[in-house]
Amino acid sequence: QQPVQSPQAVILREGEDAVINCSSSKALYSVHWYRQKHGEAPVFLMILLKGGEQKGHEKISASFNEKKQQSSLYLTASQLSYSGTYFCGRSSGDKLTFGTGTRLAVRP
Amino acid sequence: DAGVIQSPRHEVTEMGQEVTLRCKPISGHNSLFWYRQTMMRGLELLIYFNNNVPIDDSGMPEDRFSAKMPNASFSTLKIQPSEPRDSAVYFCASSLVALAGSTDTQYFGPGTRLTVL
Numbered sequence: 001q002q003p004v005q006s007p008q009a010v011i012l013r014e015g016e017d018a019v020i021n022c023s024s025s026k027a028l029y030s031v032h033w034y035r036q037k038h039g040e041a042p043v044f045l046m047i048l049l050k051g052g053e054q055k056g057h058e059k060i061s062a063s064f065n066e067k068k069q070q071s072s073l074y075l076t077a078s079q080l081s082y083s084g085t086y087f088c089g090r091s092s093g094d095k096l097t098f099g100t101g102t103r104l105a106v107r108p
Numbered sequence: 109d110a111g112v113i114q115s116p117r118h119e120v121t122e123m124g125q126e127v128t129l130r131c132k133p134i135s136g137h138n139s140l141f142w143y144r145q146t147m148m149r150g151l152e153l154l155i156y157f158n159n160n161v162p163i164d165d166s167g168m169p170e171d172r173f174s175a176k177m178p179n180a181s182f183s184t185l186k187i188q189p190s191e192p193r194d195s196a197v198y199f200c201a202s203s204l205v206a207l208a209g210s211t212d213t214q215y216f217g218p219g220t221r222l223t224v225l
Contacts, residue, residue, distance in 0.1 A: 002150065030211060041199060041216035042151070087151060091211035094139065095164060098151040 001025055003090050003099035011105045012078045020073040020102045022088030031064050031071040032089035032096055035082075042087060045073075078106045110134070112217035114200050120223045126188040129220045132181055133202030141214060142175055142185050143199040151199075157183065158205065190224045197221050 003024040010018055022031065030049045034042040048064035048071060059076040075082055083106045089096035113132040121127055133140050141156040155165040157177045165175070172191070177183040187194055201214040 032211070032213075041218055044213045044215070047211075047213065089211075094158060094205060094211060095141070095153055095156055096211055096214065097153065100150055 002097050003088055005086075005088060005099040005102045007102060008100070009103040009105075011107065012075075014080060014106055014108055015077050018075045018078060018104065020075070020086050020088075020104070022071045022073070022099050024069045024090050026069070026090065026092070028064070028066060028069045028071065028090055030091040031062070032091065033062055033071075033073055034087045034089065034098075035084045036087065037084040045086075075104070078104075080106050080108065082106050112200055112202050112215055114198075114217035114220050116220060117218060118221050118223075120225065121190055122225050123191055124189040125224075126186065127190045127194075127222060127224075129185040129187075129198050129200075129222070131183045131185070131200030131217060133183070133200070134204075134215055135181070137202035137204045137215075138180075139203040139205045139212075140177060140183050141201040141203070142183070143201065143216075144196045145199060145219075146196045154185070187222075190222075192224045195222055195224050 003022050006021045012018055032047050033045040035045055036042040062073045064071045086102045088099040115130045139158050142154040143151055144154055145151045154167045155175045156163055160177045173187055175185045197219045199219045200217045203212045203214045205212050
């Protein structure tokens with residue numbers, strides 16, 4: 001069963017902030033975040049390996065709560081280039097199970 | 109260094125025909141993954157290989173699908189016979205897994221958009 005992401009879609013004005021949530025019914029040992037622009041392949045953003053760990057990529061950061069089996073992606077001062085679909089991935093041994101995805105559109 | 113290479117980029121075929129998708133992983137990577145992406149089902153893992161050996165094919169939809177990795181630099185995904193419901197974007201991804209049982213960064217190819225009429 002794939003992780004569930006919320007919201008399903010969000011529209012922002014340039015400069016606004018957003019939070020994308022990822023919730024898993026199965027244990028989360030590590031969480032991966034990817035971004036996919038329209039018509040392109042998913043691109044890796046970051047991995048969170050420990051509960052409570054926060055990592056950053058540009059003005060994008062993430063947290064991971066192992067006990068709650070949740071992860072959140074924080075986009076600060078969004079830019080037009082942030083538009084795309086964001087996927088979390090639940091790690092199970094050697095493979096990833098990707099979440100349902102969140103479509104993000106940033107408008108000028 | 110070249111990324112993951114997939115061919116063809118687009119494939120249009122008729123129902124019942126055989127389709128073969130190809131993938132060349134990043135040199136030195138030891139894991140290879142085949143995914144299928146559709147609007148309805150999202151990004152699904154079909155099968156993955158480690159050191160050219162199939163590890164988990166539980167995501168392969170049915171016997172019409174098969175995948176091979178004859179060497180470290182080449183893999184194929186075959187659908188025979190193809191059906192309209194197989195229409196999707198198929199991605200290949202590769203990874204360098206440093207520790208057995210762990211998951212590392214996956215690098216995706218550009219994908220093959222398959223349309224079965």
